[in-house]
Amino acid sequence: MTVEITILGLGQIGTSIGLALQGREDILYRRGYDNELGTARQAQSRGAVDKVHINIPNAVSNADVVLLTLPMSEIRPMLQTIAADLKEDAVVMDTSPVKQAVSGWVKELLPPGRHYVGLTPVLHPDFLFSQDSGMQAASADLFHDTPMLIAAPPGTPSQAVKLAADLTRLLGAVPLFAELVEVDSLMASTHILPQLLSAALINATVDQPGWREGRKLAGRPYTEVSAPIAHLDAPEALGQAAVLNRENTLRVLDGFIAVLQRMRADVEAADNESLTSRLQRAREGRERWWAQRLAADWSSPETPASTLPSASEIFGRLLGINRRQRGKE
Structure with missing residues (x-):
């Protein structure tokens, strides 16, 4: 028996997750899908997934875990697409920067008996200054010894949350548990705000009369501060994240x-x-x-980073979810 994981979106995060899980064929089978078939094939050639799908329903129909590693603007449409094909007790996880909105969409769009756990990955310092993006920037060590925030809505089976923690440890990260509202607050200041400031710098300078000459002088300070808007979230995804996390975004903007x-x-x-x-x-x-x-050094006695889950523990999580659901019937 293996746990089937489907990764929807094979950019830097999705491919890195697949690469970090490489070599665990004893407990995991990795399926992958990307809007760009060529990208998916490249991810497969690197060993990030065991099978590539061109049909989304086929990719998720047998999945125990579905990972949405997609831009914020693509999360809701994808949930609408996969809703009818998710099997009962499937656990949907995402890596988006706004968790309360995604949790609401899951409740609205998915049938009962499908569960949501949000993941917030953090990149290892070795990769923070790279301007590479997409699948080519993926690495099996992207999350090594970094915290991974885990958040779930009230009523989520504890076994689903523990399954997310197991997956986190398999990625080499340290699971840290948080509330959805807490994650959104933190991401407003650490993820959304820096990119908005980058955009503000560009918009405040490139359309000014003196830019014709100023552009010739813009050096390292300008390059570093303006980089996020060019290399991180796409404008549509960033804009949606800011609006969906409106209260927190306004708070950090006002503070700045x-x-x-x-x-x-x-x-x-x-x-x-x-x-x-x-x-x-x-x-x-x-x-x-x-x-x-x-x-x-993010480890704590409650979440030891060095303890990897065994196959029996992971299968036990899934069985625990199944038993909980049957007990409600």
Whole structure:
């Protein structure tokens, strides 16, 4: 007996998940689908999936776990597509940046007896400065020794959550449990805000009269701050994530604008001492964060990173979900 996992979306995250699960044929069978068949075939040639599907219903009909590693703008349409073909007790997981919205869609669109657990992966520091994207940027070590937030709506079978934790450990990551609302709050400041700031910098400069000459002088600071809008989420996906997570996005935008206004006031008042103090605190804060990020010591007694689940434990999770459902009938 093997657990069947279907990965829908074979970009950097989806292909990396498949690669990290390579060599576990004793417990896992990996199916894959991507809108671009060529991408899916390349992922298969790299060993990320055991079988490529060109038909979505066939890809998910026997899956115990369906992983949606898709842009935010494609999650709801995909849920609509797969709803009728998911078998009872299937566990749907996603890696999108907005969990409450996806949880609501699952409740709205999927039949009873299908379960949702949200995953929020974090990249290993070795990959943070790469500007490669898509399947070519995938690596089996992408999540090695990094935290993976796991969040599920109330009423989700505990065995489904434990199954997500098992999968996380197989990826080499450390499972950390959180509430859906908590994940959305964190992702607004760490994922959505930096990309909006990148877009704001571009929009505030490229259409100005002086840009014709300024573009020749834009160097490392401009390059690094403007990079996210070019290399991370597609505009449609980023815009939808910001709107779906509206309350948190507005909160972090207001906070950022307030900080800018204080810096502006320092400049207007020619208060070099105050401005320098703010800049120094920012540098020190960044240095502390980066040192912690490089250390990657996220393990805790509750979620030991070194303990990999056995085949019997994973199968037990699935059986536990099945028994729970039968007990409700």
